[in-house]
Amino acid sequence: MPEIVPFKGVVYGPGADSEASKLICPPYDAISTEKQRELYESSDYNAVRLELPAEADPYAAAADRMRKWLESEVLARDDEPALYPCFQTFEDEHGVSRTRKGVFVALRLYEPPEGKVLPHERTLSGPKADRLKMFRQTGANLSSIFGLFADESRSSDKLLGEFAEGHEPVVDAEFDGVRNRMWRMSDPELTAQLASLLDELTVYIADGHHRYETGLAYSKERVAANPGHTGREPYNYILAYLSNIYDEGLLIRPIHRLVHGLEAFDAESFIAKLDWPFTVWELPGRAALDEFLTTGGEQPCYGVVLPEMVLGIALDPKPSEVLAASVPEALQELDVVVLHDLVLGQMLGIEAEAVEKESNLTYASSTDAVFDAVASGKAQVGIVLRPTGADQVMSVSRSGEAMPQKSTWFYPKVMTGMVFRSLEGDA
Numbered sequence: 001m002p003e004i005v006p007f008k009g010v011v012y013g014p015g016a017d018s019e020a021s022k023l024i025c026p027p028y029d030a031i032s033t034e035k036q037r038e039l040y041e042s043s044d045y046n047a048v049r050l051e052l053p054a055e056a057d058p059y060a061a062a063a064d065r066m067r068k069w070l071e072s073e074v075l076a077r078d079d080e081p082a083l084y085p086c087f088q089t090f091e092d093e094h095g096v097s098r099t100r101k102g103v104f105v106a107l108r109l110y111e112p113p114e115g116k117v118l119p120h121e122r123t124l125s126g127p128k129a130d131r132l133k134m135f136r137q138t139g140a141n142l143s144s145i146f147g148l149f150a151d152e153s154r155s156s157d158k159l160l161g162e163f164a165e166g167h168e169p170v171v172d173a174e175f176d177g178v179r180n181r182m183w184r185m186s187d188p189e190l191t192a193q194l195a196s197l198l199d200e201l202t203v204y205i206a207d208g209h210h211r212y213e214t215g216l217a218y219s220k221e222r223v224a225a226n227p228g229h230t231g232r233e234p235y236n237y238i239l240a241y242l243s244n245i246y247d248e249g250l251l252i253r254p255i256h257r258l259v260h261g262l263e264a265f266d267a268e269s270f271i272a273k274l275d276w277p278f279t280v281w282e283l284p285g286r287a288a289l290d291e292f293l294t295t296g297g298e299q300p301c302y303g304v305v306l307p308e309m310v311l312g313i314a315l316d317p318k319p320s321e322v323l324a325a326s327v328p329e330a331l332q333e334l335d336v337v338v339l340h341d342l343v344l345g346q347m348l349g350i351e352a353e354a355v356e357k358e359s360n361l362t363y364a365s366s367t368d369a370v371f372d373a374v375a376s377g378k379a380q381v382g383i384v385l386r387p388t389g390a391d392q393v394m395s396v397s398r399s400g401e402a403m404p405q406k407s408t409w410f411y412p413k414v415m416t417g418m419v420f421r422s423l424e425g426d427a
Contacts, residue, residue: 002116002203003108006081006191010420013076016045020173024417027143028052045074047417051142059137066138082186083194084419085160086241088412089179092251100249101160104144104419107240109219117203118397122405131214139424141239143416145208148245149201156197157244171418178412204397206410212238239421241414245390253409254387256364258379262348265380267306273347277322278313285310293386300338303384305374330399334392335385336407363406
């Protein structure tokens with residue numbers, strides 16, 4: 001595994017609200033304008049005021065606010081380096097309680113060719129430019145990346161679980177039905193033991209690809225400007241939340257597609273195009289669609305939601321027989337890749353540039369949202385996907401290829417405000 005080290009976390013101190021649930025927020029790219037407003041109203045010290053300020057110059061606002069919060073002890077930096085175990089307890093779609101175990105660490109930055117930290121999704125230039133400005137102005141990692149490692153023995157899970165059972169959490173906060181508990185592990189023997197258990201394992205980026213690439217860019221800037229660079233400075237690392245891919249609490253949800261703004265779109269013509277490579281079933285409604293996707297086989301299958309019709313479609317030929325020659329072999333078995341190339345690209349004519357700009361394609365995190373968007377006319381057609389498997393994420397990462405944007409949704413999001421990490425001074 002890449003090097004992980006303890007760090008002196010920046011956490012909320014006694015000068016902040018007493019209720020931790022009012023202080024945390026999702027990462028910047030999961031905050032809508034409405035949610036931003038709600039978070040602002042929840043507390044004068046909610047982490048959204050650092051992560052995604054509403055001011056005209058958000059970067060200067062975040063930097064000024066962080067400085068003032070540290071001075072007034074709203075925020076406090078720990079005296080000694082630590083790792084920060086963090087467990088998230090939630091109910092899945094079947095109402096079953098699950099707990100995902102993880103730990104906040106300082107993760108050394110590596111280029112993907114080094115094979116130590118591997119991405120699985122493409123990134124866009126806009127978000128990276130935005131986060132780089134935030135890195136520069138605040139001198140801090142405000143939100144973490146989310147990385148996975150493959151510890152089949154689950155020895156790391158056991159160590160984290162035993163530590164949590166024997167200690168009180170330093171943060172216990174609920175947000176949108178998810179309980180977030182964090183501990184401080186500062187014992188050098190324990191932190192070294194955890195690092196040893198994870199030695200030689202690869203980290204697969206689950207969420208935070210833009211933040212990771214921004215971390216690399218920022219580190220290069222700082223190295224170039226520092227003639228006394230040693231490699232141990234904080235800017236050589238990034239705040240990361242790491243979780244075991246074999247953890248029973250790991251849940252990956254799909255991100256569905258909403259097609260809109262196609263001038264020549266005709267539902268009947270679209271269905272006719274589907275009828276060649278797919279077997280098409282007309283379904284009586286939402287429940288039937290859920291069952292169709294749950295019982296689907298190995299071949300790619302999807303739900304198609306139209307204003308007055310719900311379809312289930314399953315691909316008949318092998319993906320390699322219908323996909324463009326440019327689609328890498330390592331990606332050909334993925335539902336989301338087949339959808340983007342065959343259905344969105346070849347059938348509907350949505351080009352990669354339109355996908356990147358979201359001019360003809362947006363996203364929905366729930367099946368209900370797909371049905372609502374189509375019923376309201378905001379989408380001409382909605383495509384409901386099955387989740388990507390954790391094994392598929394690792395396979396794509398190892399191949400060096402990348403899935404389309406928003407191919408995976410690791411639920412729940414790792415919350416911002418549990419712990420921050422300074423990029424200045426010592427680690």
